[in-house]
Amino acid sequence: MIRALLAAAYVVFALVPTARADDALDLRLRHLESGLRCLVCQNQTLAESDADLAADLRLEVRKLALAGKSDDEIRDYLVARYGDFVLYDPPLKPVTWLLWFGPFVLLAAGTVTWIVVGRSRRRATPGVKAEFEVAARNLLAGAAASPAGAAPAGVGQAETDSGDAARQPLDG
Amino acid sequence: MTLKSLRWLIPIAVFAVIAAFLYAGLFRDPRxxxxxxIGKPAPAFSLAELHAPDRRLSPSDMRGQVWLLNVWASWCVSCREEHPLLVALAKTGIVPIVGLDYKDKPGDGRAWLTDNGNPYRTSVMDSDGRTGIDWGVYGVPETYVVDRAGIIRYKQIGPLTEQTLKQTILPLVRRLQAS
Incomplete structure (x- = not known):
């Protein structure tokens, strides 16, 4: 009985480390393949594609990994054959500058436009307001001259008309 | 008419540029x-010939002449489409064509050539697709133009058409042969 248990334990402990090493490799390859594009179904990664070629390439990637190649070396191996297109993360080089920096250039251009337009608008507003200000001052001066101005009931017909005319721009 | 009064043109110009790019994109094949x-030495291989498995062919055997490598397979549907063009091209004798029988069973490949005609000087067997990976093959058929020095000059993805053959491949072959 004890012997059987020991034998079982031996088998289990003998198996566990290799299983772990395999898991680690699987995990590493899965991570690596998730960043690689399948050439056949171009919107799938190498990890998730069912295409024949993807299976072949996964096998190739595993062979390279088992031969001790690093992730970068494996990526270079595929890029040499299929081009940068296999990388979901395109490398930074003169041809891809527009791709990498284009959005930031657009963002900067948008921000500059926004600021310039905002400024010219703010500068334009006081000019319009000056007319209103004069009208408002006139109105206030008129109201101050007539003590009844505060009480609408006491305001005469003619005065109300001119008052309304003066008030109009204020509403607008 | 000041510059300022033309400001309304800016959004239209931006739109026109974007529209031009998108329009051009309609006619590009993302595949x-x-x-x-291209411009690099043809990847080496040494593969058994389809009709004489005890003999091997490698790209260095073709050194000194301009040649085509055509990737085909008996299971490949669009290969049937381009095959008559290859047979006709082989008859002219302008350029030797080497076939790469990609991930195929030798018996199937031989039978297919018997049925459809054999335009190839030699076909070699890439049964496991390893050589295909080295050449960056990702869809059959594909056709490569290799120059005298063994440099790949052109790659056609998908079936050859009369147009690509006459307008691109044959002029390129003649130019390479003349140089």
């Missing part, structure tokens, strides 16, 4: 991935 192997 055609430019090969990094």
């Amino acid at each position: 055609e991935v430019p090969s990094p192997l």
